[in-house]
Amino acid sequence: MKLIILYGPPAVGKLTVAKVLAEKTGYKLFHNHLSVDLVGSIYEFGQGPFWPLVRRIRNLLFLQATKDNINLIFTFVYVKDQDDKIILKYIDTVEKHGGEVYLVQLTAHHDELTKRVTDDSRKKFLKISDAATLDNLLSKKDHFSSINGRVSLTIDNTHLQPTEVAEQIITHFHL
Numbered sequence: 001m002k003l004i005i006l007y008g009p010p011a012v013g014k015l016t017v018a019k020v021l022a023e024k025t026g027y028k029l030f031h032n033h034l035s036v037d038l039v040g041s042i043y044e045f046g047q048g049p050f051w052p053l054v055r056r057i058r059n060l061l062f063l064q065a066t067k068d069n070i071n072l073i074f075t076f077v078y079v080k081d082q083d084d085k086i087i088l089k090y091i092d093t094v095e096k097h098g099g100e101v102y103l104v105q106l107t108a109h110h111d112e113l114t115k116r117v118t119d120d121s122r123k124k125f126l127k128i129s130d131a132a133t134l135d136n137l138l139s140k141k142d143h144f145s146s147i148n149g150r151v152s153l154t155i156d157n158t159h160l161q162p163t164e165v166a167e168q169i170i171t172h173f174h175l
Helices: 014-025 032-040 050-067 085-094 110-116 120-125 131-140 162-173
Strands: 002-007 027-031 072-076 098-109 153-156
Touching: 002 050, 002 085, 002 131, 014 027, 014 072, 014 098, 014 162, 027 050, 032 050, 032 072, 050 072, 085 098, 085 131, 098 162, 131 162
Parallel strands: 002 072, 002 098, 027 072, 098 153
Antiparallel strands: none
């Protein structure tokens, strides 16, 4: 089983690239808002058991997909230090059961993120969709560092089409 984790700040194009990558590889797409929206249909965002349930659902899905040899692409907004235990647990779950994890960090210039954040496609999954909220979020926490202790393929997609990014990933990891 192979798990590709696409991570980076909001509006960097994780889901857009993931869709193209899934189409080209046949991997299943498990983007982060599937679990967030599921739990959010019952619990208020971020309150009470919200995040523990999201993490548990994700980890259970990774475990089962690994056991069933189902290749996945997962999108994740990684925050340095805050998310290390979480992301390393997901990786550990897959690797403990014989799976391989490929980390891909997407980056883009700030002005490009500001432009992309207002795209209508973001509203479908209740994502951040205005520049002020994005700027506030990015100013408070580090969304631009690589995952601690792990090697990532880093791609600046400011001037790249999603198909170009997907091809780079496929070539780099020999998918």
